[in-house]
Amino acid sequence: MRKIPRQQRSSFTVETILEATTQLLDTEGAELTTNRIAEKAGVSVGSIYQYFGDKQAIIDEVALRHLDAADRAMTAVLDDNPVGSCPWPEVLRAVIEVAVRENSTHGRAHGRLRELADPARLATGYTALINTLIARLTAYLVADGWSAEAAAADLRLAFAAVDAQVHQLAGTDLSGDELTDRIAAYTEAALRGR
Incomplete structure (x- = not known):
């Protein structure tokens, strides 16, 4: 992870991103994108990149x-x-x-x-x-x-x-x-x- 979430809101954002990724892996597999993850999580793509370098980092x-x-x-x-x-x-x-x-x-x-x-x-x-x-x-x-x-x-x-x-x-x-x-x-x- 790029940035460690320190506030409760930040931790919630990271958890939401990870849950959205898991759900999309379930339905879309390797075809998921950071845009789809952001959409599913209800966050901006910028929020994803604030914590993760790329899609691979999220999956890992x-x-x-x-x-x-x-x-x-x-x-x-x-x-x-x-x-x-x-x-x-x-x-x-x-x-x-x-x-x-x-x-x-x-x-x-x-x-x-x-x-x-x-x-x-x-x-x-x-x-x-x-x-x-x-x-x-x-x-x-x-x-x-x-x-x-x-x-x-x-x-x-x-x-x-x-x-x-x-x-x-x-x-x-x-x-x-x-x-x-x-x-x-x-x-x-x-x-x-x-």
């Missing part, structure tokens, strides 16, 4: 905030369910439920962020999130008798599949619970069938 900020929200919510699930407090499939389902919830409001937009956001800006945060999830969930599987190496390798494969499923199916006619149930059942079966 939407993606970073989306990733940060998912990270906080998934970490909270793991913090609230320490190893041994419940079976690992329940914890895994709760993590998947967060992923589905975080992507369901604007499923197509969040899927498009994977294509449109600058990978260099997102790679560090995404890799850190996945590595944290794998490290923490490995402890649940180890408590269930798995070796740490096998658990980490299987979880890495599982999360690649979960990520793809969530982003391809979020925003479809499946409800959040149906989508969570399907992805969790598939992932648990894949992990148990190792």
